[in-house]
Amino acid sequence: TILPRADQKASKNSGGKLPPGPRPLPIIGNLHQLTSLPHRGLQSLAKKYGPIMSLRLGQVPAVVVSSPEAAELFLKTYDTVFASRPRVQASEYMSYGSKGMAFSEYGPYWRNVRKLCILQLLSASKIESFAAMRRSEVGELVKSLRRSAAAREVVDVSRKVGELIADMACVMILGVDLEDKYHLKELVHVGLCLTGNFNLADYVPFLAPLDLQGYTRRMKKVGKDLDKVLEKIIMEHEQRAREQQGRYDHKDFVDVLLSLMNQPMNPQDQHIYIIDRTNIKAIVLDMVVAAFDTSAAAIQWTLSELLKSPRVMKNLQEELERVIGMDRLVEEKDLEKLDYLDMVVKESFRLHPVAPLLVPRESIEDVTIEGHFIVKKSRIIVNTWTIGRDPNVWSENVEEFYPERFIDNNVVDLRGHDFRLLPFGSGRRGCPGISLGLVNTRFVLAQLVHCFSWELPSGVETKDLDMTEMFGLSMGRANHLLAKPTYRLLD
Numbered sequence: 001t002i003l004p005r006a007d008q009k010a011s012k013n014s015g016g017k018l019p020p021g022p023r024p025l026p027i028i029g030n031l032h033q034l035t036s037l038p039h040r041g042l043q044s045l046a047k048k049y050g051p052i053m054s055l056r057l058g059q060v061p062a063v064v065v066s067s068p069e070a071a072e073l074f075l076k077t078y079d080t081v082f083a084s085r086p087r088v089q090a091s092e093y094m095s096y097g098s099k100g101m102a103f104s105e106y107g108p109y110w111r112n113v114r115k116l117c118i119l120q121l122l123s124a125s126k127i128e129s130f131a132a133m134r135r136s137e138v139g140e141l142v143k144s145l146r147r148s149a150a151a152r153e154v155v156d157v158s159r160k161v162g163e164l165i166a167d168m169a170c171v172m173i174l175g176v177d178l179e180d181k182y183h184l185k186e187l188v189h190v191g192l193c194l195t196g197n198f199n200l201a202d203y204v205p206f207l208a209p210l211d212l213q214g215y216t217r218r219m220k221k222v223g224k225d226l227d228k229v230l231e232k233i234i235m236e237h238e239q240r241a242r243e244q245q246g247r248y249d250h251k252d253f254v255d256v257l258l259s260l261m262n263q264p265m266n267p268q269d270q271h272i273y274i275i276d277r278t279n280i281k282a283i284v285l286d287m288v289v290a291a292f293d294t295s296a297a298a299i300q301w302t303l304s305e306l307l308k309s310p311r312v313m314k315n316l317q318e319e320l321e322r323v324i325g326m327d328r329l330v331e332e333k334d335l336e337k338l339d340y341l342d343m344v345v346k347e348s349f350r351l352h353p354v355a356p357l358l359v360p361r362e363s364i365e366d367v368t369i370e371g372h373f374i375v376k377k378s379r380i381i382v383n384t385w386t387i388g389r390d391p392n393v394w395s396e397n398v399e400e401f402y403p404e405r406f407i408d409n410n411v412v413d414l415r416g417h418d419f420r421l422l423p424f425g426s427g428r429r430g431c432p433g434i435s436l437g438l439v440n441t442r443f444v445l446a447q448l449v450h451c452f453s454w455e456l457p458s459g460v461e462t463k464d465l466d467m468t469e470m471f472g473l474s475m476g477r478a479n480h481l482l483a484k485p486t487y488r489l490l491d
Ligand code: HEM
Pocket: 101, 102, 103, 114, 122, 286, 287, 288, 290, 291, 294, 295, 298, 354, 355, 358, 359, 360, 422, 423, 424, 425, 426, 427, 428, 429, 430, 431, 432, 433, 434, 436, 437, 438, 441
C-alpha cells in the first residue's frame, strides 16, 4: 500500500506540474481523441503518456488512470478526495438533478441515500429473501428455452437474458413485473447510452445551448418519458396501499420508500433530508437503471466467450455435472461450490468490464499525487478496461479467454480489493449492488450452461462470432448474441 505523504496536499493556487498528456486543441481540448470507443482511444494515449495522464475535455481538466498502482492511489489512498461525481446534463435531465445515488455529489445526502438503498434493497438478507423469485424466473426461462431446443430454433440470447434480468429487477424494486406495460427497459437502455456518451455540453458549457450532438433534446425527452412511467408506478402503489390498508404484507422497495415519505431519510443524522416524491422517483430510477443492463451485459459477454472457447465451455459443464449431477437444475446454494464458474466470471469481467471507465468521479480539492498536481473539480476516469488488457499486469496471453489464470481463487478478488480487477469499482463509491449483480450473473450463467449445450447458428464459425462493443455507461454487445440450445439434462 502506498501511503500519502504529508506534503501532498497542494494549496489552492499553488499550481504544480500536471500529469503528462497530449496537447489539447483550443475549445475542444482532447475530446476528439476519445473516439467512438473511448476506453480504446484512451488506452492508446495511456501507452504513450503513462498510467496517470492528464487531458482537457473541453474546458474540464481530466485525469485518466490506467494501472493497478495508480487505481489504488485514486480509489483507496485518496478515496475521499475523489469520491464525488461531476454534475452532468444526463443526471440533470434524466435523474432529477442528481437526487438519486449514482450521480449525487459526495456528502451527507449521498451517504443517507446509499445507506437507505443498502438497508432496504441491497443487503445480504434482502437479496436472500428474493431467492425463490429468482429460482422461479430462471426456471421459466429454462422452460421456454427447452421449447426452442425441441423446435431446433435459434434463440436471441441477448433479448432473453435482458428480459429475465429486467423482470427480476422489477419484482424486487417495483413489486411486480410492470416492465412490459411501460417499456421501461427500452427507455432505460436509451438513457444509459446517452449517459455514457461524452456530451459536448458538459465540457464546453458555452456550446451547450446549441446542442450540437442533439443529446440535450433527447435526454429531456427520455427524462420526461421516464417521469411519466415512474409517476404511474407510484400512483399504482399508493392506490394499492389505500385499498389494502393494514392487510398489506408484501412490501417492495417502492412501498418502503413511500412509507417513509415526508419523514427524515435518516433520523439519526444531523443533516435532515425529508424524503419527497422527487427523491423517491430519483432513487427508484437509479436502482432500476443500475440493475437492468449491468448483469445482463455480463452474462452475454461470458456466454459469447464460452461459445468462442469450447475448451472452457467443456470444463465448466464438467464442473456442473460433477457438483450438481445431470438430474436437477442449479440452485443458488450450489454456487459457492462452483470454483471454475467463479474463474470464468472473473475472466469475463477482466476482458469485458461492464463499466469500462467505471462511473466518472470528480475531485473535491486540489491534491498532488506522485508529483502530479490535480486541480479541484478534475474529472477522474479509471480505465479498468485497459488494466484488464495490460500484458504487464496479466502476462502475454492477455487477449486470450483463459480462466485458469485465476486458479488460485483467493488471490484476485472481484470486490475492489485487488486493483488489477475492478469490475465493480472500489472504495466509498464502489458498486453497492455487487452482491446482487454477482448472484444474478453466476446463477443465470450456471443454469444456462448446465441445462443446455449451445452452438452458433449454422454458417457462423466460432472465430467469426462478432464481439463488437457498444460504448455506454454500461457496455454491452453491439449486436445481439444468437445461439441454438440443446437440452442436456436427464428428465
Ligand atoms: C454485474 C453487475 C454490475 C456491475 C458490473 C456494476 C458495476 C458498477 C461500477 C463499476 C460502479 C462505479 C463504481 C465506482 O465509481 O467505483 C457502480 C456503481 C453503482 N452501482 Fe453497480 N454494477 C452492477 C450491478 C448493480 C446492481 C444490481 C445495482 C443495484 C440495483 C447497482 C447499483 C449501483 C449504484 C447505485 C452505483 C453508484 C454508487 C455510488 O455512486 O455511490 N449496480 N456499479
